């Protein structure tokens with residue numbers, strides 16, 4: 383995910399507000415330059431792409447920050463638009479979401495259940511935007527902090543993949559896992575933006591406030607939605623650690639629900655490998671090394687091995 387190209391729809395590129403960035407076409411595994419910085423994207427370009435059934439172009443990781451800002455502003459505009467029906471908003475959120483998770487599956491050839499996982503993520507998102515509760519919950523997260531939203535989507539896609547590689551789960555259980563993982567950071571809506579976006583170290587009181595997000599998210603969603611207890615347990619326990627060093631309850635090992643253990647592994651991995659303005663994204667192998675060595679004992683070792691198979695199948699990372 384370090385080399386994460388962001389898909390942008392040809393429609394949105396035509397917007398006057400679209401930033402001047404280089405655009406790429408995807409061909410197999412490669413990205414080919416379509417338009418460089420400074421060159422105008424014309425109506426004719428759009429027409430030609432549509433004629434060739436190209437709906438999306440890609441923005442390189444070098445422009446991640448500027449394109450994320452644009453997408454964020456665009457999403458905000460859509461969500462605030464009261465003339466749009468829930469269904470239309472759902473469609474737009476679905477499109478934005480599916481684009482962000484599309485490229486998560488980096489090594490399809492290595493994952494036995496790849497196609498199923500991908501379909502499940504698509505089904506999950508389709509279900510989410512058609513369910514009133516889930517749609518409004520997604521809107522809330524998306525409009526509070528866009529980074530949290532994108533991060534949650536990536537953790538969800540990876541978690542579905544990791545679940546299907548590590549355990550046999552029925553489709554309904556997978557949907558549950560997906561919903562719980564997507565909303566794992568919901569409680570962050572109660573944390574002020576300044577703290578969430580702060581680039582320096584957090585102060586003690588800020589850390590205390592931050593650490594409340596699993597419990598607050600759990601209680602809010604329990605009281606205000608029909609999301610299942612199973613899914614909610616991921617929200618509540620995703621910061622617990624295998625050796626008892628986590629929060630909010632400091633439970634360990636088997637006391638932590640299985641899906642929350644998977645969620646924790648995917649949450650840490652996606653945080654380390656995702657580009658943020660204050661810190662550069664790490665390559666998969668380095669992230670795995672940190673999770674296995676520096677965080678030794680904190681995460682379920684079997685799940686770490688399965689994750690390694692998925693994200694860096696050809697490299698031997700430290701045992």
Ligand SMILES: [Fe+2]
Nearest residue numbers: 566567620621
């Ligand atoms: Fe969290």
